Amino acid sequence: MKIRTRLTWWYAGILVVSLLVMGVGTFQEISEQLRHDHRNRPEGHALDEAGEMIFQVGLPAVILGLIGGWWLTRRALTPVSKLTDAVEKIHEKNLGEKIPRTNNGDELDRLTEVFNTMTARLDNSFQRVREFTLHASHELKTPLTILCGEIETALRDESLSQSERERLLSQLDEVRRLSKIVDGLTLLAKADAGQIALKPEPLPFDELARDNFADLQILAEPQGIKVELEFCEEISVRGDRHRLRQLLLNLADNAVIYNQPHGRVTMSLRRAENLAEFKIANTGTGIPPEILPRVFDRFFRGDPAHESTIDGCGLGLSIAQWIVSAHNGTIQIESVPSEITIVTVRLPLEKTAANTA
Amino acid sequence: MRVLVVEDEKKTASFVRKALQAESFAVDVVANGTDALFAAASTPFDAIILDIMLPGRDGLSVLRQLRERKNSTPVLLLSARGEVNERVEGLNAGADDYLPKPFELAELVARVRALTRRGGESKSSVLSVADLKLDTVTHKAQRSGKEIELTMREYRLLEFLMRSAGRPCGRMMILEKVWDYNFDPGTNLVDVYIRRLREKIDADFEPKLLQTVRGSGYVLREVP
Numbered sequence: 001m002k003i004r005t006r007l008t009w010w011y012a013g014i015l016v017v018s019l020l021v022m023g024v025g026t027f028q029e030i031s032e033q034l035r036h037d038h039r040n041r042p043e044g045h046a047l048d049e050a051g052e053m054i055f056q057v058g059l060p061a062v063i064l065g066l067i068g069g070w071w072l073t074r075r076a077l078t079p080v081s082k083l084t085d086a087v088e089k090i091h092e093k094n095l096g097e098k099i100p101r102t103n104n105g106d107e108l109d110r111l112t113e114v115f116n117t118m119t120a121r122l123d124n125s126f127q128r129v130r131e132f133t134l135h136a137s138h139e140l141k142t143p144l145t146i147l148c149g150e151i152e153t154a155l156r157d158e159s160l161s162q163s164e165r166e167r168l169l170s171q172l173d174e175v176r177r178l179s180k181i182v183d184g185l186t187l188l189a190k191a192d193a194g195q196i197a198l199k200p201e202p203l204p205f206d207e208l209a210r211d212n213f214a215d216l217q218i219l220a221e222p223q224g225i226k227v228e229l230e231f232c233e234e235i236s237v238r239g240d241r242h243r244l245r246q247l248l249l250n251l252a253d254n255a256v257i258y259n260q261p262h263g264r265v266t267m268s269l270r271r272a273e274n275l276a277e278f279k280i281a282n283t284g285t286g287i288p289p290e291i292l293p294r295v296f297d298r299f300f301r302g303d304p305a306h307e308s309t310i311d312g313c314g315l316g317l318s319i320a321q322w323i324v325s326a327h328n329g330t331i332q333i334e335s336v337p338s339e340i341t342i343v344t345v346r347l348p349l350e351k352t353a354a355n356t357a
Numbered sequence: 358m359r360v361l362v363v364e365d366e367k368k369t370a371s372f373v374r375k376a377l378q379a380e381s382f383a384v385d386v387v388a389n390g391t392d393a394l395f396a397a398a399s400t401p402f403d404a405i406i407l408d409i410m411l412p413g414r415d416g417l418s419v420l421r422q423l424r425e426r427k428n429s430t431p432v433l434l435l436s437a438r439g440e441v442n443e444r445v446e447g448l449n450a451g452a453d454d455y456l457p458k459p460f461e462l463a464e465l466v467a468r469v470r471a472l473t474r475r476g477g478e479s480k481s482s483v484l485s486v487a488d489l490k491l492d493t494v495t496h497k498a499q500r501s502g503k504e505i506e507l508t509m510r511e512y513r514l515l516e517f518l519m520r521s522a523g524r525p526c527g528r529m530m531i532l533e534k535v536w537d538y539n540f541d542p543g544t545n546l547v548d549v550y551i552r553r554l555r556e557k558i559d560a561d562f563e564p565k566l567l568q569t570v571r572g573s574g575y576v577l578r579e580v581p
Contacts, residue, residue: 138437138438141458142366142369142437142458144458144459145366145369145437145458145459146372147459148459148461148462149369149376150368150372152376152461152462153372153375153376153462156379175459176461180541180543182459183540183541214508214509214510215510215546218510218546218549218550219544219546219549221553242538242539242540245538246538246540246542249542249544249546250542250543253542253543313543316543
């Protein structure tokens with residue numbers, strides 16, 4: 001129950017009780033007077049008169065009081081609901097924004113002030129975490145460049161034995177993996193800090209999907225995975241070509257990596273109301289429902305057993321999620337373990353004649 | 358061939374120098390923008406490798422200054438920031454290529470080779486390496502007179518490799534030129550395509566033309 005309703009009910013109760021008290025008082029007063037004036041008049045008359053008085057004067061007063069109370073609580077609580085609405089809009093991304101203050105120095109104004117200081121402190125810490133990640137990933141790049149370069153230089157030495165060469169090559173692989181992780185981290189840290197500007201343009205999404213399907217065919221072939229483009233409707237979206245291609249390739253790659261040999265991957269692109277709906281399904285081992293909500297988390301690995309066999313940076317889906325949300329879209333994963341896993345990306349359509357027709 | 362390396366990080370400068378010297382380039386190293394401008398004005402270079410983050414005057418400003426002075430030496434930018442915008446900014450300022458850090462040495466060497474050979478590309482519409490021929494107008498390939506069917510992507514990959522015949526091409530470079538990907542997609546797309554291309558152009562023929570360069574990349578050439 002809302003505070004306002006509760007207060008009004010209480011107020012109504014108080015008014016009714018006072019009305020009763022008034023009624024009893026009036027009744028006694030009237031009957032006293034009547035007894036005094038006309039000793040032979042019956043008692044009932046006093047009751048009637050007291051009732052009349054209550055109904056004609058008391059009740060309108062109570063109703064007026066109630067309406068007044070309702071209005072008063074509303075007036076008193078409006079700033080609270082406004083504050084609630086403002087607080088509701090606050091999330092990780094707009095912590096820097098302040099809730100406008102009334103500056104009249106009342107309790108609510110003070111609450112707003114305290115709240116603003118709290119979000120400012122939060123914003124500060126978030127920013128520091130972001131800056132830290134960004135700086136860390138920059139700082140890692142120079143030593144990684146050196147490490148990579150030195151290993152490559154060492155590999156040029158013709159006098160190396162086969163085993164030494166193998167060892168260096170394996171080190172180089174790990175350095176490359178580290179570089180990929182650092183690249184992914186830098187990208188996400190910049191995205192968090194709002195430092196990446198997308199270059200949106202009208203794009204034929206179906207062409208991107210077909211292009212991606214061609215890559216998917218090639219990626220799937222060595223594992224004997226069957227691929228199918230179920231449906232590919234002509235759809236335009238507004239987006240950044242590079243990022244959307246990165247997204248599609250990432251999803252296609254996942255559908256192959258997490259599949260089983262001789263599995264299937266099906267892809268489709270169709271219009272669903274006013275959205276472009278891209279689906280890619282694979283017949284891999286799938287994702288258990290308890291970890292499904294966490295697959296977009298950075299560095300989240302569902303199955304520890306996968307860690308050693310699958311070579312990835314652990315940031316692919318986080319990056320995919322960022323790309324989709326930067327395009328005002330949604331990404332969703334459904335999975336029936338050891339049957340099918342479906343990734344659905346929905347993006348707003350580009351408003352063109354072809355799309356509205 | 359003489360290359361100027363502008364890099365303030367000593368170790369990086371040192372292995373870049375070694376790698377380029379191993380490829381018989383003459384290499385000069387300077388550690389800041391002012392020295393770079395001075396060196397470029399006094400010595401003709403065939404290419405300049407320019408780090409963007411330099412103490413004092415940064416790489417982009419050095420590049421602009423060079424172009425203002427009508428110095429058209431090919432420039433390869435290196436950057437630890439590696440943003441798409443920065444790449445565009447660099448190319449607009451007159452750079453010929455851009456490589457984000459951390460980079461692979463083989464990739465860098467391949468790019469410098471490509472830069473120093475620029476302009477020497479064959480004008481003929483038919484490219485050929487040994488008995489492999491590729492018609493860039495009809496998009497048809499043949500080896501020893503036998504027609505080879507290629508998909509669009511395979512054609513583009515083969516065309517790129519043939520145009521850089523004899524020079525190793527890094528994976529990043531291939532992704533950039535054939536797929537137009539400016540990011541590392543973290544897949545083995547290039548390797549899988551190369552495998553397919555090999556089946557088509559090398560499997561039934563001798564000698565094998567498409568070779569793997571140890572460490573990173575591929576090269577199309579006649580002799581091993």
